Amino acid sequence: MEKIYLKDNHDRTYIIQDIKSFYSHIFKYHASGISVHEENGYFFTVDEKFRKKIKELYFKHI
Numbered sequence: 001m002e003k004i005y006l007k008d009n010h011d012r013t014y015i016i017q018d019i020k021s022f023y024s025h026i027f028k029y030h031a032s033g034i035s036v037h038e039e040n041g042y043f044f045t046v047d048e049k050f051r052k053k054i055k056e057l058y059f060k061h062i
Helices: 019-029 048-061
Strands: 004-007 013-016 035-039 042-046
Touching: 004 048, 019 035, 019 048, 042 048
Parallel strands: none
Antiparallel strands: 004 013, 035 042
16 A cells, blocks of 8 residues: 655654545544644644545545
C-alpha cells in the first residue's frame, strides 16, 4: 500500500497508516463545522477543505 502523507497544524508530516479508518473517523465524528482532530500526537483542523482533501485521498487509495 502506498504511504499517505499529511501535514498537521504544526507543519509536521504524519503518515496515515489506514486511510479507510481515518476517513471513517473524520466523517463520523467531524462531519460538519470546524473542529480539531488529534491522532497520535498530531493535530488537524477539520473543516470543509480538510474533509474534501481526505475524501480525495480516500477515493484515490481504495
